[in-house]
Amino acid sequence: MRNLKKILRCGLIILTSVMVVGVVGCSNQNTSGKSTKRNIVEAWVFPIIPPEELKKLESEFNSTHKDVQVNLTVLDWKDGREKIKTALSTNKGPDVFYIGVGLDQNYIDAKVLASAKSIGFSEKDLEKYSPLIESNMVGDSVYAIPLGYETNMLFYRKDILSKFGYNHPPSTWEELYKIAEAISKGTMKDGKPEVMGLQIVGMDDHLNAINMSWISMFQAAGGKFMKSNKSMLNSSEGEEALNYMRKFYKNNISIPGPSAVNGFTNGTVAMFYFTQPTADQQSWYTSPDMKDKLGIAPMPKGPKSSAGYFGGHSLAVNANSDKKEQAGEFVKWISSPEKVDVFMKSAHHVPPFDLSKLDSEEKRKIDAITNADKATWDVIFQQINNNIDGNAAKLLVQGRKGYTERWDAQKSQIVSALLGETKTKDALNNIDVKVNQALGD
Amino acid sequence: MLERKQNLLGWLLVLPAVIILGGFFIYPMVYSLIVSLFKWDLLGSKTFIGLDNYSFLLFKDVVFKKSLINTLYFSIFYIIGSLLLSLGTAMIVQQQLKGIRTIRTILMTPLVIPMAITGIIWSLLYEPYGFVNALLDIFGVQGKEWLFNSKYAMPAVILVSIWQSFGLYTIIFVTGLQQIPNNLYESMSIDGAGKWKMFQHLTLPMLKPTTFFVTTLLLINSFKVFDQIWVMTQGGPGNSTITLVVYMYQKVFSSVGLATAASSILFIIVLCLVFIQYYLMGREDKH
Numbered sequence: 001m002r003n004l005k006k007i008l009r010c011g012l013i014i015l016t017s018v019m020v021v022g023v024v025g026c027s028n029q030n031t032s033g034k035s036t037k038r039n040i041v042e043a044w045v046f047p048i049i050p051p052e053e054l055k056k057l058e059s060e061f062n063s064t065h066k067d068v069q070v071n072l073t074v075l076d077w078k079d080g081r082e083k084i085k086t087a088l089s090t091n092k093g094p095d096v097f098y099i100g101v102g103l104d105q106n107y108i109d110a111k112v113l114a115s116a117k118s119i120g121f122s123e124k125d126l127e128k129y130s131p132l133i134e135s136n137m138v139g140d141s142v143y144a145i146p147l148g149y150e151t152n153m154l155f156y157r158k159d160i161l162s163k164f165g166y167n168h169p170p171s172t173w174e175e176l177y178k179i180a181e182a183i184s185k186g187t188m189k190d191g192k193p194e195v196m197g198l199q200i201v202g203m204d205d206h207l208n209a210i211n212m213s214w215i216s217m218f219q220a221a222g223g224k225f226m227k228s229n230k231s232m233l234n235s236s237e238g239e240e241a242l243n244y245m246r247k248f249y250k251n252n253i254s255i256p257g258p259s260a261v262n263g264f265t266n267g268t269v270a271m272f273y274f275t276q277p278t279a280d281q282q283s284w285y286t287s288p289d290m291k292d293k294l295g296i297a298p299m300p301k302g303p304k305s306s307a308g309y310f311g312g313h314s315l316a317v318n319a320n321s322d323k324k325e326q327a328g329e330f331v332k333w334i335s336s337p338e339k340v341d342v343f344m345k346s347a348h349h350v351p352p353f354d355l356s357k358l359d360s361e362e363k364r365k366i367d368a369i370t371n372a373d374k375a376t377w378d379v380i381f382q383q384i385n386n387n388i389d390g391n392a393a394k395l396l397v398q399g400r401k402g403y404t405e406r407w408d409a410q411k412s413q414i415v416s417a418l419l420g421e422t423k424t425k426d427a428l429n430n431i432d433v434k435v436n437q438a439l440g441d
Numbered sequence: 442m443l444e445r446k447q448n449l450l451g452w453l454l455v456l457p458a459v460i461i462l463g464g465f466f467i468y469p470m471v472y473s474l475i476v477s478l479f480k481w482d483l484l485g486s487k488t489f490i491g492l493d494n495y496s497f498l499l500f501k502d503v504v505f506k507k508s509l510i511n512t513l514y515f516s517i518f519y520i521i522g523s524l525l526l527s528l529g530t531a532m533i534v535q536q537q538l539k540g541i542r543t544i545r546t547i548l549m550t551p552l553v554i555p556m557a558i559t560g561i562i563w564s565l566l567y568e569p570y571g572f573v574n575a576l577l578d579i580f581g582v583q584g585k586e587w588l589f590n591s592k593y594a595m596p597a598v599i600l601v602s603i604w605q606s607f608g609l610y611t612i613i614f615v616t617g618l619q620q621i622p623n624n625l626y627e628s629m630s631i632d633g634a635g636k637w638k639m640f641q642h643l644t645l646p647m648l649k650p651t652t653f654f655v656t657t658l659l660l661i662n663s664f665k666v667f668d669q670i671w672v673m674t675q676g677g678p679g680n681s682t683i684t685l686v687v688y689m690y691q692k693v694f695s696s697v698g699l700a701t702a703a704s705s706i707l708f709i710i711v712l713c714l715v716f717i718q719y720y721l722m723g724r725e726d727k728h
Contacts, residue, residue, distance in 0.1 A: 082694050089483045106695070110484035192569070203589070205564065207675050256589035256678075257569035404695040416679030421591050434504075437497075438695065 038069040039326040043096035044084055047074050048147065048277075048313045049346035057342060061333055068326040070096075088112050091320050095327040099144045101312035102135045102396030104403050108143070114317040116142040119328025128337070130354040132384075135393040136314055144314035145335040148349025150275040151383045151392075152216045152308040156295040160195060160270040169271075169297035173220070173244060176271070176300040177253075183270045184253040197253050199260035199269045200245060202411075203418060206259070209274065211407055214414045216273060216309040217241035219390060220302025225398040231406070231435035234428035240303060242417055242424040249418050256419060265290070273299060273308070276380055277347035285373075296376055298383040307390025308383065312352070337362035344369045348376065350384050402435035409434040470708075477702035482695055494702035505703065507680045508688040511595065515684060516663035518599045523659055524652070527607045531614030532640075545615075548608040556605060560672030563601045564588060567673075588674050591681035598682055601669055606662070610655050617651030618644070653722050657715060664711050 045054060051074045058072040073094070075083055080098070087093035088110070099107065107113055116126060126133070126142055136144045154176075156169045164183050170176040180197025187194040202210025221244075223237035232238075248254040261282060263269030276296070284290045299308035315335065317327040333339065337358050343349040344366065351366055358366070370377040387393075399406065409431040417427035477494055479487040498505045534545050551559065566572045567587040574584025587597040621644065629639050645652075667686040670676065676683035676691070683691075685707045693700035 085483055085694055106482045106484050110482075112484060207677065255569060255586065257586050408691050408695075411675065412677050412680050412683075415589075415677050416591070419589060419591070419678055421679055421681075437501075 038067055039323050041068055041070045041096060041323055041327050041330055042073070042094040043070050043315070043327075043330060044073045044075055044080070044087075044094040045096075045098045045315070046077055046080055046313070048098075048349070049343055053342060053346050057334060057339070061330060065329070065333075068329055070330045088318065088320075093318055093320070095318050095321040095323050096315055096331055097318060099314050099316045101132075101144075101146055101149065101310075101314050102403075103138070103144060103400055105400040106404070107316075108138055108400070112316075112319050113143040114319040114321070114324055114328075116145060119317045119324055120332055121145070121328070125332070128353050128357045130352060131388060132310075132312075132393050133352065135396040137397075144316040145331050146312055146314045146352035147335055148340070148343040148347070149310065149312035149352060149384060150277060150349065151310045151380070151387055152212060152273050152299055153276045153380065153383055154271060154273045154297045154299055155264060155279065156271045156297060157264065157267065157269075157293050158295045159293045160267065161295070169295055170300045171297075172301045173303070177244075177247065180248065180253050180271060181251070188252075191252070192255060193253070194268065196255065196258065196263060196269045198248055198271045199254055199258065199263055200248065200418070201260045201272055201274045203249070203254065203256045203415065204259045204261075206261075207411055207415070208407075210414050211410050212275065212309040212311070213273065214241070214245070214410055215395075216299060217245055217302065219307045219309065219392060219395055220299065220305055222302075222304030225395060225406070226401060229401075229439070231402060231432040231439070233431050233435075234425060237304070238428045239424055242414070242428065244302075245414075246418050246420065246424060250420060256415075275309070275311070277349065280347045285376075296379055298379055298386055305390035306383075306386040307392050308387065310384075310387040310392035310396065313349070338365070341365040341369055348380060350380060402438045405435045405438035406431060473701040474705055476697055477705050479698045481697045483693075483697055487698075490698070494698045495706070498699065498702055498706065502699075504680055504683065505688060508676075508683045508685050508703075511680075511682060512664060512666070512684045514595060515599060515602075515666055516660065518596070519602055519663045519666075520656065520659045522599065522603045523607050523610055524655065526603060527610035527655070528614050528648075528652075530607065530611045531618055532644075534611065535615045535618045545612075548611055550608070551605045552608045554605070556668035557672050559601060559605050560669045563597075563669075564673050567597055589678055591678050594674055594678060594682050598670055598673055601673070602663075602666065605669070610659070613655055614648070614651060617648050621647045649722065653718070656718060660714055660718070661711060664707060664714075 047054070054072060054074055058070055062069050075098070084093070084097050085106075088097070088107075093112075099113070103113070117123075121142070129142075129146070132149060133142060133146065136142050136146060154169055160183060161167070161169070161179065164179070164186060166179050166182075170179050176198065183195055183197035184193035200210070200213045202208070202213045218233070218238060218241045221237040221241040223235060223241060224232060226232060227235075249256065258268065260269055260272035260274070261278060264272055265282060265284075279285055279294065279296065284294045299306055315331045317324055317331060321327055335352075337351070337353055340351045340353070344351060353362075353366075355363060355366065413422065413427040413430050416422040417424045422430070476487070478489060478491060480490045480493075481487040530548065534541055534548065554562075568574075569584065569586050569589075573587065577584050585593050587593050625643055625647075626639060629643055634642070665686050666684050667690065670682050670684055670687050671690070674682045676687045685703060689700045689703050689707075692703065
């Protein structure tokens with residue numbers, strides 16, 4: 001009798017489990033009984049715009065595409081690149097992933113990037129992009145689709161500059177030094193400037209940014225990363241750029257440590273240069289405290305050009321994904337001219353398109369945004385044009401080789417040179433040695 | 442038959458431990474050793490290059506040498522500083538003084554703060570216009586750019602590391618001190634020994650097993666130092682605070698072979714040091 005009860009109890013449990021599984025299983029079927037199972041695309045991105053904006057895009061895509069569902073994972077900048085690389089090394093990884101504009105030779109060599117044409121982009125689609133698309137090309141093929149471009153801009157405090165008699169931002173290296181010197185020396189107390197004329201980003205708590213700060217000056221001096229397949233930072237252009245940056249710290253105009261961004265907000269830093277979304281991230285455009293104080297200008301002209309650091313954000317489709325078509329559908333949607341306004345509004349990202357090649361409907365949203373804040377967009381576009389003229393895309397393509405090694409070596413050597421602990425020539429040579437070793441020298 | 446069954450049962454009982462040890466300790470170590478013989482950037486295919494990674498690290502790579510020297514520099518000062526501070530503090534807090542429980546709790550506080558948070562907090566304190574320089578300014582001492590000067594960056598990091606961990610070692614020493622019978626101190630006191638003599642000839646020898654344990658922990662922890670350095674300096678300025686684990690972390694995503702070769706070297710160094718320490722302590726015991 002007791003055994004019978006046990007058997008009945010077990011039977012009841014099994015029956016309940018089967019029913020639960022059945023109900024869950026049936027939930028993917030619609031009333032007509034036809035399966036509505038969607039292809040799930042995993043996409044790993046960075047918070048290039050506020051994560052809630054990215055999540056809105058995810059919801060919008062999922063509600064308008066019945067066959068594809070995208071799962072968007074927003075990674076952290078501090079270790080996201082490593083997560084993507086580690087995942088891709090397993091030959092699986094996400095179907096769509098973030099890659100910086102310019103690409104990385106390791107990804108190209110490992111053939112993990114699907115070409116734009118293989119994921120559904122036509123020749124006509126690709127013709128809409130500006131010449132900077134070159135930075136995402138290998139040979140004749142595009143391997144990642146840009147969402148928006150970033151460029152270093154000069155941020156200056158109008159109130160501080162005008163207090164020292166300057167009503168315009170510096171337009172050359174000489175002027176930048178002269179104005180920074182006047183402000184720092186004019187506020188010197190106990191051997192330290194109370195208001196720093198210029199702080200170089202990366203000489204503060206944002207160490208990684210020293211790469212962008214250095215590349216800006218190197219680019220303006222006409223420097224090239226590679227010559228005859230060898231790293232060639234140790235060149236007259238490299239020395240000129242690094243010596244110029246060094247002057248600010250050597251002559252006590254700038255001091256290492258204090259945050260450029262925080263200092264700019266609280267008025268202890270008069271100028272710094274960094275990428276244009278910084279102002280959005282800090283809410284400077286809308287902050288009442290920054291009203292009439294925030295100034296944005298193109299990078300001061302160096303010995304060769306006014307080009308500066310140029311980069312941006314792209315999405316690539318994993319060449320090993322078995323959902324390339326669906327992944328391509330998502331990438332095409334999110335990178336389309338219809339969606340570019342989200343990136344422009346949230347972070348002043350420069351649209352990657354040649355505006356003259358867009359039709360009026362596609363251009364409408366872009367025009368609405370640029371017209372709403374014409375002064376800011378004008379200087380950003382001016383800097384982008386300076387970058388095009390200064391062959392910034394070519395420098396990015398050159399930088400693919402030994403990218404990671406150069407990134408790490410620059411962080412240690414450039415800071416060391418600016419502090420005067422390593423001679424500029426030695427610091428540049430040390431970077432070259434590291435990069436060339438990585439390239440198999 | 443019964444013996445065979447018992448043997449089988451024995452094997453079954455240890456199987457979970459064997460699986461965990463094998464899967465999570467032995468396999469990664471062996472795999473890392475194998476990978477150290479390859480050139481591999483994580484994404485592409487692996488190319489067998491024999492011992493080239495090792496010869497590059499030991500004879501060509503100046504940054505690796507610097508990381509090795511820095512690790513030794515960090516270890517020496519961290520171990521000595523932590524030992525002295527934790528032993529001294531233990532001597533004080535083991536006494537039954539008023540409010541001693543509160544002091545013991547305070548000592549343990551830094552230990553429960555994650556190292557990454559500690560690093561961020563101390564980075565702010567070390568800023569040129571930060572708390573440390575403001576404090577020095579009160580005493581008329583010129584502040585420094587602590588984390589932006591290669592002379593001061595490593596001492597600054599060592600100080601934070603000692604501050605963060607000495608509470609743990611203090612508690613271990615307190616436990617060791619409590620094991621020493623009181624009557625031994627009373628006997629020495631009757632024989633006319635002063636406090637220093639008692640410390641020298643009774644406390645220190647009786648604390649030897651505890652000291653060995655603490656030193657071994659310190660040694661291992663100092664050689665794998667990473668969090669605080671990564672958060673505070675990322676190995677800079679220049680390479681002035683780069684340590685072996687920071688070096689490995691920087692390399693692992695671009696050259697897995699070099700990173701794993703460096704980890705094998707680190708393993709051998711720590712193993713040798715622990716053996717030397719074990720041998721020296723054993724030899725003293727015999728004397």
